Amino acid sequence: MHFICETTSNGVSERLFDLDGVSGVLWSPAGAGGGRPLVLLGHGGGRHKLAPPLVARAHRYVTGCGFAVAAIDAPGHGDSRRTEQDERFATGIRERKAAGEPLGPYITGHNAALAARAVPEWQSVLDVLQDLDPVVAGGPVGFWGVSLGTAIGVPLAAAEPRIAAAVFGCAGHEILGEAAARVTVPVEFLLQWDDELVPRDSALALFDAFASPEKTLHANPGRHAGVPAFELESSERFFVRHLVRDLDTPQAHR
Structure with a gap:
């Protein structure tokens, strides 16, 4: 892993890195030593590892929970190399929007192809980060990601025993149901009741497919991109509950 640069803001260290062409970022408390739980963040479709909402979430997890946090660019996003398949997908999205055609099924199929590329990349990064x-x-690792983040995160959690808890959402059962049936860690699942990309029945079926003995459904009104801001606080409590092992630390009592 090659660290490219480091900056510090509001007590949070941000280090950009590259690992065999995988572009990522690691956030942690500035100047703090010692090991801490790690949370992986998966960005949404069309976004990247330094999208402002993702950076804000990382800072909250670092300053509010004491975690280390990492994100990487999904294939075809941010600084990652774009393949001919990625370019065709972007063209297809523009054409379908212009024609007023539904985007959900087209995005779902492409996300499955991205996940096949992204899961081994995440595993290689996790090998080094730990x-x-x-x-x-x-130590315990958490994963947060909705939409494309879920499309990648569910097969990652199914394949990766180091992930101890996950927040998913805004995705459906068609492609992810089989992988979800192999996920047994605690899951918090976000569902947008009026999602224009993911049919409600499909999202509910995905929640049902998780084999996790502990899973919680958070259903909120609104469209695909309208997950309420207060769900950030819920995810903080969820990860503290499942990732903080030392109950004598201040973070464990948040």
Whole structure:
């Protein structure tokens, strides 16, 4: 892993890195040593690792929970290399929008192809991150991601035993149901009741498919991109509950 640069803002260290062409960022408390739980963030479609909402979430997890946080660019996004398939998808999105055609099924199929590329990238990054000072070696790992983040995060959680808890949402059952049936860690699932891209029945079926003994459904009114801001606080409590092992630390009592 090659660290490209480091900046510090409001007590949070932000280090950009590259690992064999995978572009990512690691956030952690500035100047703090010692291992801490790690949360992985998956960005949405058309976004990237430094999208402002993702950066704001990372800062909250670092300053409010004491976590280390990492994100990488999904294939075809941000600084990652774009393939011919990625370019065709972008063209297809523009054409369907112009024609007024539904986008959901087209996006779902492409996201499945991105996940096949992204899961091994996340695993390679996780191998290295867990050896770094801000992260507790062999410690619990959380995953947060909705929409494209869920399309990648569900198969990642199904394949990766180091992930101990996950927040998913805004995705459907058609492509992800089989992988969800192999996910047994605690899950918090976000559903937008008026989602224009993911049919409500499909999202509910995905929630039902998770094999997790502990899973919670958070259904809110609104469209695909309208997840309420207060769900950030809920995810903080969720990750503290499942990732903080030392109950004597201040973070454990938040």
